Amino acid sequence: MKIVRIHHFGGPGALEIDDVPMPKPVDDEIVLRVCAAGVNAIDPSVARFPAPMGRDVSGVVEICGVRAKSWRKGDEAFALLGPDRGGYADYVVVRSTEVAFKPSNIDHIHAAAVPLAGLTAWQGLFVHGRLQPGQKVLIHGGAGGIGHLAVQMAKLKGAHVITTVPGSEIEFVRSLGADRVIDQDTERFEEMGERVNLVFDLMAGRTQDRSWGVLARGATLVSPLSEPSQYKALQLGVRASRYTVQPNAPQLAEICRWIEAGRIRPHVCRVYDLDLVAEAQTYLESHPVRGKIVLDVAGSAESGFQ
Numbered sequence: 482m483k484i485v486r487i488h489h490f491g492g493p494g495a496l497e498i499d500d501v502p503m504p505k506p507v508d509d510e511i512v513l514r515v516c517a518a519g520v521n522a523i524d525p526s527v528a529r530f531p532a533p534m535g536r537d538v539s540g541v542v543e544i545c546g547v548r549a550k551s552w553r554k555g556d557e558a559f560a561l562l563g564p565d566r567g568g569y570a571d572y573v574v575v576r577s578t579e580v581a582f583k584p585s586n587i588d589h590i591h592a593a594a595v596p597l598a599g600l601t602a603w604q605g606l607f608v609h610g611r612l613q614p615g616q617k618v619l620i621h622g623g624a625g626g627i628g629h630l631a632v633q634m635a636k637l638k639g640a641h642v643i644t645t646v647p648g649s650e651i652e653f654v655r656s657l658g659a660d661r662v663i664d665q666d667t668e669r670f671e672e673m674g675e676r677v678n679l680v681f682d683l684m685a686g687r688t689q690d691r692s693w694g695v696l697a698r699g700a701t702l703v704s705p706l707s708e709p710s711q712y713k714a715l716q717l718g719v720r721a722s723r724y725t726v727q728p729n730a731p732q733l734a735e736i737c738r739w740i741e742a743g744r745i746r747p748h749v750c751r752v753y754d755l756d757l758v759a760e761a762q763t764y765l766e767s768h769p770v771r772g773k774i775v776l777d778v779a780g781s782a783e784s785g786f787q
């Protein structure tokens with residue numbers, strides 16, 4: 482079977498499509514025939530080469546481990562894989578703690594856009610950010626892979642959602658339900674005249690530094706990117722933390738229910754064949770992206786994409 486692996490540091494040019502044996506499931510693992518895989522940035526912390534690429538998959542159950550009692554061959558599933566395996570592949574082993582039934586009302590291409598971005602949004606807003614109905618949240622980067630799902634989830638929770646985006650994305654995030662949209666190119670969010678209960682920071686750097694002033698007393702700043710200053714948080718009487726997204730089957734199942742109820746819709750801006758993975762990865766790193774880019778691993782007919 483085919484799998485995309487990165488063979489040395491050096492960006493998309495270091496990606497190769499390798500031939501490897503079919504994986505075998507152990508205990509409650511399943512083997513998924515991958516239909517589509519979400520494209521995410523190359524992890525710069527790779528420790529060992531060749532490293533498998535891709536953590537988001539949507540596909541069809543091919544083989545069940547002896548203790549995988551919840552699954553049957555032919556079931557459609559989507560998953561966030563641990564970093565030890567790669568989803569840019571024909572087949573991948575998935576653990577029971579990582580996988581949920583795929584939403585029945587969307588194709589594999591759109592389902593593959595969800596796990597990493599959706600769980601990063603869920604865990605940032607609800608687990609680390611403890612967002613409550615009626616609270617105000619400022620989401621930096623509301624048009625990106627994580628941000629466009631975070632805007633919809635925060636609205637579903639009953640929060641007042643403010644988001645910063647490039648000028649070209651204002652109408653897009655309004656259509657997702659954002660209450661207030663700040664054009665990062667022409668406005669300064671520090672001058673918006675409101676304080677928020679939560680900053681969900683998907684930008685880091687200067688944007689994170691500039692965010693302290695918009696936090697209400699007792700508020701929270703959460704980022705999946707860089708560790709916020711604990712000294713600054715203490716000074717201001719706020720909470721601040723960095724987290725890394727974790728696979729979580731029950732949370733993914735909950736996101737699936739929201740999608741099936743038509744309350745969240747993932748947006749896919751570009752689709753590439755697996756053979757064009759380097760092109761997809763290069764595009765992600767060098768162009769504005771609305772929502773997600775996805776690899777059509779099985780070919781458009783099988784992935785349900787038109």
Ligand SMILES: NC(=O)c1ccc[n+]([C@@H]2O[C@H](COP(=O)([O-])OP(=O)(O)OC[C@H]3O[C@@H](n4cnc5c(N)ncnc54)[C@H](OP(=O)(O)O)[C@@H]3O)[C@@H](O)[C@H]2O)c1
Binds near residue numbers: 625683705772
């Ligand atoms: N630690 C973890 O667990 C974890 C998990 C997943 C992702 N991440 C990281 O989280 C970050 C966000 O991921 P993503 O997938 O959502 O990224 P993305 O798809 O690239 O989205 C970023 C979005 O923010 C926009 N943007 C750029 N500068 C901005 C600014 N100053 N203010 C407001 N919006 C701005 C971008 O617009 P343009 O495209 O026009 O620049 C784009 O729409 C990435 O760095 C990713 O690597 C971390």
